[in-house]
Amino acid sequence: MKWQFRLLLFGAACVFLLGVALLLASSSPGRPAAPALGGSLVSAAADVAVPDGAEAAEIGETGDIDDSKAGDEMTREPEPSRGPEDATGALADYVIYINWDGFAYDYYVWANSSGGPGTPVLNFLASRGVLFTATRNGFPSITNPMQTSIVTGAWPATHGNTYRYYDAAENIVKQTGRENAAETIAEAVEASGMSCASVQQFTLDGRGAYARDPSHLYIQPGGPWRSRVAEAVKLLRREPVNTPDGPVVVPEIPRFLAIYADDLDAAGHNSGIGYGLSLVFNYDAWKTKMIKQLAAMDRDLGSLVDALMDLGIFERTAVVLTADHGMSPVSGKSSLPDLLATLSQLGYTCELLAPGERARDGTDLVLVSSGLAVQFYFRRDITLSQYDAVIEALSAKPYFGGYMSLHELRKAGAHPMLGQLLIWPEPPHHFKTQGLFFGIAGQHDSGDDTSRHVFMLLSGAGVRNGAVVDGPVEIIDVAPTISRLLGIRPPANATGRVLTEALLPAGAPASDLQRETRSEERSGPGALPRAQELPGGRTTRRDYISD
Structure with a gap:
């Protein structure tokens, strides 16, 4: 009978230890129950959704839940699929x-x-x-x-x-x-x-x-x-x-x-x-x-x-x-002719190119624009003083709105191919190839x-x-x-x-x-x-x- 008694004691101890382990697991902060990520409990008595967590606290301050729409409109969607993250x-x-x-x-x-x-x-x-x-x-x-x-x-x-x-x-x-x-x-x-x-x-x-x-x-x-x-x-x-x-x-x-x-x-x-x-x-x-x-x-x-x-x-x-x-x-005459003339006076041979177009031999400054901001691409080496002279000449114009230097463009996350200088006009001025003498338009390729x-x-x-x-x-x-x-x-x-x-x-x-x-x-x-x-x-x- 000793072995039967020992077996009985051993079984009781196992049951006790298992119970303690389960109790500790349920209360352990490191192993919480499945998290409630915005879910809701459904009240069987009223058949309306009863929000829990943050949702309950918010509605509790604004008033009672409107159960006049119980049924179709108050039907809660089942819990959404959960990603591993x-x-x-x-x-x-x-x-x-x-x-x-x-x-x-x-x-x-x-x-x-x-x-x-x-x-x-x-x-x-x-x-x-x-x-x-x-x-x-x-x-x-x-x-x-x-x-x-x-x-x-x-x-x-x-x-x-x-x-x-x-x-x-x-x-x-x-x-x-x-x-x-x-x-x-x-x-x-x-x-x-x-x-x-x-x-x-x-x-x-x-x-x-x-x-x-x-x-x-x-x-x-x-x-x-x-x-x-x-x-x-x-x-x-x-x-x-x-x-x-x-x-x-x-x-x-x-x-x-x-x-x-x-x-x-x-x-x-x-x-x-x-x-x-x-x-x-x-x-x-x-x-x-x-x-x-x-x-x-x-x-x-x-x-x-x-x-x-x-x-x-x-x-x-x-x-x-x-x-x-x-x-x-934007409205009125284009400021593009004056921009080109000013750059010419500074000694640059300029071309404003559209998609698919190529610069001619001898062109030392390519300009690209969608109507407002103008992107500058210098095809020959220039000094810092020459670079600053372009900005100074254009910033004195009544249509000048602002600019971003090469360094500023890079710092702002612009793509390196956006150009070495970006200049835009003050609204309603623009650099479109044609004037807007009748009516008004909107454009957004600008730093304004x-x-x-x-x-x-x-x-x-x-x-x-x-x-x-x-x-x-x-x-x-x-x-x-x-x-x-x-x-x-x-x-x-x-x-x-x-x-x-x-x-x-x-x-x-x-x-x-x-x-x-x-x-x-x-x-x-x-x-x-x-x-x-x-x-x-x-x-x-x-x-x-x-x-």
Whole structure:
């Protein structure tokens, strides 16, 4: 019987030790239970979503949860797929990156000035996020290079897209198209194992989003913002969208969704009637046109906010909205003839070359331009004093706006092929080959602040509430910040920074932090318009849109 008694004691000891081990494992800080990254618990009694964590704290301060929409609109989407890098601490389950091409920060200020229509949806998002008042792009201030800079988090010196340049070795002017030697944010998302989709954000076409991959889908519906945001809503609702192979339904709500629209860019150029736009013929009419266009896009942005709320993921989604460049209004005679004459007087034989053109023998200074900034390429050695003499002569001109030296261009991340000197005019002056004697146009290939100062807003999950950041930020900060929100590594070549001043610490509710600047305490240009507080932390389109 001794062996049976010993066996019984041994078994009891094993059970006791196993119980202790399990207890220690469950309480050990080094081995937490599966983290709740923005998930929610479902109340069986009421059949409505009961938010947990940061979401519960925020709604608890604004009022009771509105359960009048229990059922379809309050149905929570199941937990999204997790990439292997989620363990770093995602701040949001979903991130939507919206790019309104040509969205100058001035447009936002104009629309929200006295007598303006306002931008209630943008302001609603700002009340639940951070507005950046001093966001700048890089060089050149042109769509393809700057769109590429946003999605890679790097300047042209890194990704290689500089739009138009003179290749001295081959003696020809070239354009870069969609060239990109750097990893995109969508490729980083794809590598993490997360899903993504792009609605006409062309810099992601084949670069993390693909026409024939439902889990990383690229679609190009065309048309204005209204049409594109409608397709984005279909993706969120997991409704069929058109692809080259026919209708496709994404397998889950994309963790990262990019949407691109160029309505503001088209309106600002004022060169055609696409998207139902009309031509205007003076600055005041142009300004009014831009305000109206922004107000219209703001209204249609409401449908996206509504969709997020209907799906029950609004509180778990971060929204990033920015632009690649602004717009400089131009009119009147061209200053190009005087520029060429001045350089000739300094002893240079100049040629302004277009794409595909070559310099003649004897040309010692090649100029390249898209109408505003002029890129200088010296074909013979010059001294520093000769270089400075060019700048001095042109800076005395009434049309002179500013310049970037070779050293300054390199420091700003410009591609080495952008030139050895960059000069731009003061609006409304321009360097177009023909004058604009009737009407007004917009151009943005300039170092002027009208072209470089762009809108940027972060809102939603993981973002501080109602703050205004007046310090300088750059568009290359977008991709690293999106990466931080999703809890993944940034794009491999990114040199931008995470906008930590706009983000919450992991697990901290927005209500726990003091607002950096309250909207009601600000006034003057750049102020955050007073945003309407919404009952219960929820709203519908009719709450912030006056039809």
